[in-house]
Each structure stands twice: as structure tokens, then as C-alpha cells.
Amino acid sequence: MIDKRWIGAAFAGSVLMVSGADSWQASWIGVDGTGIEITPNPEAVKEGVPDKKRKKKMPKPSGYWTCFRKGIKLDKAPDHAVAKIAVDSKYWLWINGEQVVFEGQLKRGPNPKDTYYDTVDLSAHLKKGDNTIALLVWYFGKSGFSHNDSGKAGLIFDASIDDKPLLSDASWKTIIHPAYGFTGAPHPNIRLPESNIRFDAQKDMLDWQMPGFDDSQWLAATEYGTVPCDPWNNLILRPIPLWKDFGLKDYVNVDELPSVSTGEPIIAKLPYNAQITPYLKVEGPAGQLIDLRMDNYRGGGPPNVRAEYVTRAGVQEYESLGWMNGHEMHYTIPAGFKILALKYRETGYDTEFTGTFECDDEFFNRYRQKALRTLYVTMRDTYFDCPDRERAQWWGDAVNELGEAFYVLDPRSSDLAQKGILELMNWQKDDGTIFSPVPGNYTRELPMQMLNSVGYFGFWTYYLYSGDLETIRTVYPGVKRYLEVWQIGDDGLVIPRKGGWTWGDWGKDKDMTILYNGWFYLALKGQKLMAEAVGETADIPVITARMKSIEANFNKTFWTGKEYRSPGYKGSTDDRAHALAVISGLAQPEQYPAILEVFRTEEHCSPYMEKYVGEALYQMRFEEDAIARAKKRYNYMTAHEYTTLFEGWEIGRKGFGGGTINHAWSGGMLTLLSQYGAGVAPVTPGYETYQVLPQMGSLQFIKTIVPSVKGDIKLELHNQTDAFSINLVSPEHTEAMVGLPKPSGGSVKHITANGETVWEDGQATQLPNGLRFVEETEHYIKFSARPGDWKFSTFY
CATH class of the missing domain: 2.60.120.260 (Galactose-binding domain-like)
Structure with missing residues (x-):
């Protein structure tokens, strides 16, 4: 979090935190x-x-x-x-x-x-x-x-x-x-x-x-x-911790490594894709070259980093200090050298894997473990897209990554998101535009990624989960300046801006006009919430007017009666465009059945945008379709021997699927399984109030720990034909809004909480201390629970 010892200094219309020179x-x-x-x-x-x-x-x-x-x-x-x-x-x-x-x-x-x-x-x-x-x-x-x-x-x-x-x-x-x-x-x-x-x-x-x-x-x-x-x-x-040093370790196949080199590459295997520095101890003559590189040396196509060691005579040991990543370390050591030890040192962001999730479907257990590994290997100086080809803080990637981190890592991980947010706005140009990746020498704006970063899923999500209002207060003026660069046209919709790179997603069949309007509306939604949070109430009427303009014209312009399609767009129906229509709130419930049919038949988006398709399915309450689509889309990379998820769908197969094997933007379903499947998400910033509204679909069992800033939320869910149970350990200084799911086409007979009946004959009964009835909705019977241990059982 921002250190109060630092003073503000103006820079390009934003605020950065600098030390006093006299210190x-x-x-x-x-x-x-x-x-x-x-x-x-x-x-x-x-x-x-x-x-x-x-x-x-x-x-x-x-x-x-x-x-x-x-x-x-x-x-x-x-x-x-x-x-x-x-x-x-x-x-x-x-x-x-x-x-x-x-x-x-x-x-x-x-x-x-x-x-x-x-x-x-x-x-x-x-x-x-x-x-x-x-x-x-x-x-x-x-x-x-x-x-x-x-x-x-x-x-x-x-x-x-x-x-x-x-x-x-x-x-x-x-x-x-x-x-x-x-x-x-x-x-x-x-x-x-x-x-x-x-x-x-x-x-x-x-x-x-x-x-x-x-x-x-x-x-x-x-x-x-x-x-x-x-x-x-x-x-x-x-603003982030020094690296965690895991120490020198033996390779997984240490017992298979030779004691004398034949001159052929020696493949030393890691337990998972990691950021490592290689170590060797050998004996041999002087002046010989040892080559050190990983299996990811060509990860993403072009050369990445490698190392060379020139020997001196006798016994010697060496650790190359520039980190590399991959699943295997390849040592090429001249023939005849005695190999006394080959080891590796893993280093990485100093955080703990405190968030857990397991369910009765092994596909999602395996997927989540891969998503976690991919997230961790894309964290260091910044969030980055991949640890081999670029190591660059592209903000489309960063939005997905920071969302994942809130469900799997301890709160120290949010410092990396805060650092990225401040950097993004401190690099804002004089004309108000922002760009990524920063820091660095690439200065071109990717308009849709920038809208995502400053909007609902970027800055607002960071605040909602962290409760760090000071960072939002710091960057809000820059967010306002950036969104003022965008203009509403005569048709009441946003005027698309090319920026430096008009990127809507990888792949084909992108309905760009709809994507522009969806991302812009979500950016305005985030700005409005931030303006309310920091007290910039004078900005709200302007923001609201722009949102209402898009609301009044979005469906009128783009909805054909059976799908979203912008005038002049000739490609296949874009699943991405439909995802943004739903998650922005611009699509209406009566359109949901037709949108569901789009998601069942169209698959054009990259793994980055697939997160938003899944979110749309959950929000429309088609959770079984969210599960089925995720299992279909992520099947190849989840079944693959690699421990990380890919940038494209099918690395090494024909058709679209290129890029790197370690892109955390593919981990969006990790977030959705906890946020919607288990139903755990903050309602008010910093988890002062949070909800447990499960949407398990075909899943019968979920056990999870969500590492909130208020402490660990521990939850166990059992979904049966005639009953549903929730076991919740709620941390201090929180209020949990617990929703007991109602059966589709049936009714709830009664509900118990810690062994006492709290709902019967269609109404709440005498409630124990710490529990309050809130409301009955279409899908839930909701109670407010104080901190502590709660065991709810619903009988159908």
C-alpha cells in the first residue's frame, strides 16, 4: 500500500510517490x-x-x-x-x-x-x-x-x-x-x-x-x-517484497543425471514451470564452453535468454544469475567432464498459496492447479504476459491476473497490482492517453486493453477486493483525463479510436464496434463507482449521461432480434461481443436464451476473452453451460503435460494456437469457479460485507479457502438432489450475505443453521444470535451472518 512517508509530486497530470531528497x-x-x-x-x-x-x-x-x-x-x-x-x-x-x-x-x-x-x-x-x-x-x-x-x-x-x-x-x-x-x-x-x-x-x-x-x-x-x-x-x-528464495534444489530426475558428460545435452527436469537460476559443479580442463538454456528458450518464437560458462581447470562451481523459466534445464557440457552436482534455485514473488479450491470434478482441480502455476510464473517485477518472450506488463493480461490472485494468493500479492496501477497512470501522456506495457520503451496505446484496465474489471476490482481507497484516490484524476479522450458520436455510441494498435483480441471474427462500446461502458461503470468512492460527485452526472446514451442506443443499433451484430460487420457472430453485452448489463434478460445459443455455437475468442464469456454465462445463470463450455475449450491445454496454461488454445496444433505455453490470461475460469461456482465475492470494498451465493451447476462438492484482506474465508458446499449444505467459517470484522439456493422447479421445505430451524413454511422462524433474515429472491433465501462458524442445511 502507499507509504504515508512519501509526498505527492505532479507528473503528466497524475501523481507519483517520491522520496524527499533530503532523506x-x-x-x-x-x-x-x-x-x-x-x-x-x-x-x-x-x-x-x-x-x-x-x-x-x-x-x-x-x-x-x-x-x-x-x-x-x-x-x-x-x-x-x-x-x-x-x-x-x-x-x-x-x-x-x-x-x-x-x-x-x-x-x-x-x-x-x-x-x-x-x-x-x-x-x-x-x-x-x-x-x-x-x-x-x-x-x-x-x-x-x-x-x-x-x-x-x-x-x-x-x-x-x-x-x-x-x-x-x-x-x-x-x-x-x-x-x-x-x-x-x-x-x-x-x-x-x-x-x-x-x-x-x-x-x-x-x-x-x-x-x-x-x-x-x-x-x-x-x-x-x-x-x-x-x-x-x-x-x-x-512497493513489493524482495524475492522469495527457495534455495538450491535437486532436479526431479537427479538420480538419472550422468556423473560424466558424454557431450550430449543433459536434460534436468523441474517439478513445474518456474523462474530459476541454474547451478553446476563440475571437474575438468580449462577453456571449455558449457551452454545453459531452458526448454523455453524459444518460448513464443524468438530467442529468449541463455547463458554460457567457460571453465577453469579443476573442480569448480557456478550459478548463472540471470533467471530463466521452463520445465527443463538443458546443460551442454563437454565430453569427459565429471559432473559433481547440477541444481537449480527457484526465486519468485514473495507470497503464499493460501487460497485453495477443490471440487468433485478432477478436470477443474487440474485446471486450477495449472492456472495457479501460470499466475505465479508471470509475477515478478510486474505482472507480465509471459516469463520468456516478453516479461511485459500488458494490461489485458494484468486485469485477468490480478483478479485470479485475489482467490489464490495472500494479500501481499495485491501490492503488485497496486504497483502496476500507479505505473500505468504515472506514464500517462500529455494528451491524456495511457498505454502499455509500462515501464519500458513501447509507447503505443491499445485502446480496448486500456479501457479494461481503468474500468470495472481493472481498477475497480482491485479496490473492491483490497479496500485500498488511497490508490483509487491517487489515480482517479488520470482515469478521468483518459476517459475524456473518448467521445460520444451523433448515434449516441462511443466513437472508436484506433490508438497505436487497434487490438480487440487474438483470433478472427471480432465485431470491433460492439467491443469498443462494451469496454467503454464498463470503463464508465468503473469510473462512476470510483467517483462515488472518492467523493468526486460533480463528475457523476456527466458519467451517468454518457452511460445512458449508450444504454439508449446499444440494443437499438446492434441487436438483430436473434444476435448482436454491428452494421457493416460481415464476419461470423462474435462470442466476445455477446459476452461484453451481458457483463456490462446492456443485454436484457429476454435476450439471454438467444445469447446462450450464440455461446453454444460460436467459439472465436482467445483464452483472454474466454473469461468474459464464462462470466456472462454465470451472470445469466447458465452455470451448467459455463462448466460445459470451459471443459470443452480448455480440454487440450488442461490435459497437456505442461504445468501451465497457453496463450493460444492449442500450442503446436494446426490453426490458431500459437504463442507461449505460460500465459496467465488463460486462468479466468480459476476466478469464476470461486467467484460464481462457490459464490464468494466482496459486496463492499475490502470484504467488510461479502456474499456466498453458490452457482454449482453440475458440481456436487466444493471446498475452498478464499484469502480475503479480512482473513481466510473457509467454505464447504454439498449439492445433492434433495438437500444443499453450506459450512462457512467467516473471519472477524465481516458480514456474510449467505444465499441458500432454491431448487429449480421446486420449493424449500426448511432450512437449519447450526442445528436450529431458521426457515419453514415459506418464512423465517426464530433465528439464533448473529443471524438475520434478509430476503427471498428468485434463486436464493438469504441470511446475514456475523463472523464465526456456520452450518446451513437446506432441505427440498
Whole structure:
């Protein structure tokens, strides 16, 4: 959440959170005078040019690795020692030879100018007497779709040790690490700011992080200036945790790995698709090349990241520090080398898988586990579309991902959504438009993804589940500016805008005019709710008038009597357009049977938009069709041996289905199973009031834990022919609106709560303390329950 210590500063009409410059005393430092000159990659700095318009040559390597050391003497072990650290681009920290941080620093881009910084508690690592602080800094040297290059490597280290400063300055020793270099082609595709890593162990400085290492030949660090200092400018507190380090682990097939290499690739298997750094310990001669890459090296088509290790003589061990992802690590080790150990280190976003879901249908249990794995492997510096080809925060993906996270991960995961929301609006252009992915060098607006991001399923969903009103208050002015860019035409509908990339979805048969109006209406719906929440009541009449204009003209223009189709559209009936008509509320109940027939016969949308088709089916109360369609659509990828879900429907099969094997936008049914199947969703922001309105359809059993910001909601549902039961553990400081489902075509005989009859003969009876009758609707008999354990049974 936003740290109250930071002050607001205007930028491009939005608000960003910056540190006060007077809170920093240290200088930015680096290494100069080495004769090394880094030239930015000319392909990487061509902003906003689609791949098809680029020359096909791959980018040149860029960047370098720098070592820093500082010795200090302490009179006693400190009680309090906290360091603020920033670099461009990544760092690793050791104190007294012990690693304290494995890959610190977020990629640059809280806004187009500034830089993030970390805080690290050093108190457990410093001791009385002499201490050695060492950092390895990797400067990418180029921008990409997830990183905004400053143009200069640098480090700032500002620590307070029992109120005494330890500051980076010219007394620090530094050197370019001689062992790191560049591989030959192919290099990673232009979307990635990271380069391949080549490490020549013959040039290594063994134990340079350790106390007692002789750094007398190193250079004195060059001071560049204090905060705010060009080109790093203001420093923004890292809003998400440092990575979770799972430690070095054996591969799943460790017992099958050879003890002596034959020269053929060695395939080391992981338990699931993960973000990992590979480790090896071998014995052999000097000057031999070991190739390190994953099975996902070509994930999504173009080259991603790989590594090379050049051996020194004898026994040696090495861990390549640039993370990769996949299901298998491929080591190509020269023949004759003794293999003493091959391991991997998984790192990732620091959150726990506290949300659970299981049901009587094994298809959905398997699908959900894959969706969870896909979500986790697409979280790090930002939410991103995929962990191999791009690592970019496309906001269509991010909307689906943040929705999934609220049902499977602990509340720390929402910090990543908040970070993305602030970044999106802090990169807003002077003309009011917003674009993604940010941070980075791709500056083209995808209008429909932007409408989704700022609207009901994006920013409003974040607030509804997190209760973080301050973030909504911060970004609301930017949301208003963006939606004012859009205009209503003479026909009372929104005027489509091409933006930089007129993208409605992957696949074919997109009825774009309807999609524009559906997304715009949902954006207005989200804006209206946010305006009410932050007290911007003067905006509401304008927002309402625009919504009413679309309401008055949407069905009149697009509804043919049996389907939605915009004038002039010649393609097949678009299932996406019908999904947006329903979930926006623009479609009316009398249209639902015809819309259902569309969903039963038309399948054009990508896995990204399939989430909204499923949501529409649940909202129309065709839950059995939602289940049946999901099982049909997701069958291939759910049955596949991969542990993650795909970008396209059928990777490797003929027809549409290309892309990567790990795209979390395909996990929308994970959200729907909990939100609608189990029926758990907040009614008021931050779960002060939430609902349990199950729509189980053909499912007979659901057991779930929903990790709300108020605490875990534990729920067990049993759906039988003659009865329905709900076992609920409701956390403190909440009110649960529990709906007991009514049978289709039948009636409820009686309901019990914790063993007492609370409904009989069509009306509520004497209720126990903490339970209140609310209403009877078409589908439910509803009660309000205070926190605690509740067991409801409905008899038909």
C-alpha cells in the first residue's frame, strides 16, 4: 500500500510517490576510467515499432557487471541497521561473505524519469569488529518492454547503523568484473532488456565478496551526485517484497543425471514451470564452453535468454544469475567432464498459496492447479504476459491476473497490482492517453486493453477486493483525463479510436464496434463507482449521461432480434461481443436464451476473452453451460503435460494456437469457479460485507479457502438432489450475505443453521444470535451472518 512517508509530486497530470531528497545523504557511485564504453542497442531504443516493421537482425549485446566493496569497523553488533539501495539495473549483496540479497532492485520505471530503491535490514548480518560489504551490479544497458534504461550504470547505498551513516562515496572500491562478457548471436529478442550471460571462469576473481580479499588494485569509486541526480532522478520506495528464495534444489530426475558428460545435452527436469537460476559443479580442463538454456528458450518464437560458462581447470562451481523459466534445464557440457552436482534455485514473488479450491470434478482441480502455476510464473517485477518472450506488463493480461490472485494468493500479492496501477497512470501522456506495457520503451496505446484496465474489471476490482481507497484516490484524476479522450458520436455510441494498435483480441471474427462500446461502458461503470468512492460527485452526472446514451442506443443499433451484430460487420457472430453485452448489463434478460445459443455455437475468442464469456454465462445463470463450455475449450491445454496454461488454445496444433505455453490470461475460469461456482465475492470494498451465493451447476462438492484482506474465508458446499449444505467459517470484522439456493422447479421445505430451524413454511422462524433474515429472491433465501462458524442445511 502507499507509504504515508512519501509526498505527492505532479507528473503528466497524475501523481507519483517520491522520496524527499533530503532523506538521502549518499552519493551515486560507479566505475570510470576503465576504457569500457557501452553503446545502447539501436534496435532496443526504437520505441513503439511493431516487430513486423523491424529489421530482422537481433539486438547487439549491451551492459556490464560491476563489483563494489566497502569495509567498516563497528564497536558492537548493531541493534538497528537498515540500508536504502538503488542501482540500474540489478544487484546481489553480501555481508562478510554471506549472501543477504539475491537479485535486488526493480526494473526502472515508476514513471518515465525515476528509479525504484530497496530497503534491506542488515542488523542480523553485521558484527562487532571488521565487516565487509560487497555488491555485484548488473547494468542491462538497454531498455525493453519491461525496463526503462537510465543510460548509465550506478549504485547508491545509504545506510543507518545505530543512527550512524554508512554511505556510498569515493571511499568505496570498485571494478568491472572481468569474467562477465557477451555471448555470440543469437541474442535475446528486442522485447527483453536482459542480455545473455557469458562467464569466463579463467578470468574470475575468486572470493572477491569475502573479508580479507585484496582489493588494493581496484579503483576508487567515482561520485556522480546525490538524490535527485540525473539520470536516475527521484527514488521511489520499492512497493513489493524482495524475492522469495527457495534455495538450491535437486532436479526431479537427479538420480538419472550422468556423473560424466558424454557431450550430449543433459536434460534436468523441474517439478513445474518456474523462474530459476541454474547451478553446476563440475571437474575438468580449462577453456571449455558449457551452454545453459531452458526448454523455453524459444518460448513464443524468438530467442529468449541463455547463458554460457567457460571453465577453469579443476573442480569448480557456478550459478548463472540471470533467471530463466521452463520445465527443463538443458546443460551442454563437454565430453569427459565429471559432473559433481547440477541444481537449480527457484526465486519468485514473495507470497503464499493460501487460497485453495477443490471440487468433485478432477478436470477443474487440474485446471486450477495449472492456472495457479501460470499466475505465479508471470509475477515478478510486474505482472507480465509471459516469463520468456516478453516479461511485459500488458494490461489485458494484468486485469485477468490480478483478479485470479485475489482467490489464490495472500494479500501481499495485491501490492503488485497496486504497483502496476500507479505505473500505468504515472506514464500517462500529455494528451491524456495511457498505454502499455509500462515501464519500458513501447509507447503505443491499445485502446480496448486500456479501457479494461481503468474500468470495472481493472481498477475497480482491485479496490473492491483490497479496500485500498488511497490508490483509487491517487489515480482517479488520470482515469478521468483518459476517459475524456473518448467521445460520444451523433448515434449516441462511443466513437472508436484506433490508438497505436487497434487490438480487440487474438483470433478472427471480432465485431470491433460492439467491443469498443462494451469496454467503454464498463470503463464508465468503473469510473462512476470510483467517483462515488472518492467523493468526486460533480463528475457523476456527466458519467451517468454518457452511460445512458449508450444504454439508449446499444440494443437499438446492434441487436438483430436473434444476435448482436454491428452494421457493416460481415464476419461470423462474435462470442466476445455477446459476452461484453451481458457483463456490462446492456443485454436484457429476454435476450439471454438467444445469447446462450450464440455461446453454444460460436467459439472465436482467445483464452483472454474466454473469461468474459464464462462470466456472462454465470451472470445469466447458465452455470451448467459455463462448466460445459470451459471443459470443452480448455480440454487440450488442461490435459497437456505442461504445468501451465497457453496463450493460444492449442500450442503446436494446426490453426490458431500459437504463442507461449505460460500465459496467465488463460486462468479466468480459476476466478469464476470461486467467484460464481462457490459464490464468494466482496459486496463492499475490502470484504467488510461479502456474499456466498453458490452457482454449482453440475458440481456436487466444493471446498475452498478464499484469502480475503479480512482473513481466510473457509467454505464447504454439498449439492445433492434433495438437500444443499453450506459450512462457512467467516473471519472477524465481516458480514456474510449467505444465499441458500432454491431448487429449480421446486420449493424449500426448511432450512437449519447450526442445528436450529431458521426457515419453514415459506418464512423465517426464530433465528439464533448473529443471524438475520434478509430476503427471498428468485434463486436464493438469504441470511446475514456475523463472523464465526456456520452450518446451513437446506432441505427440498
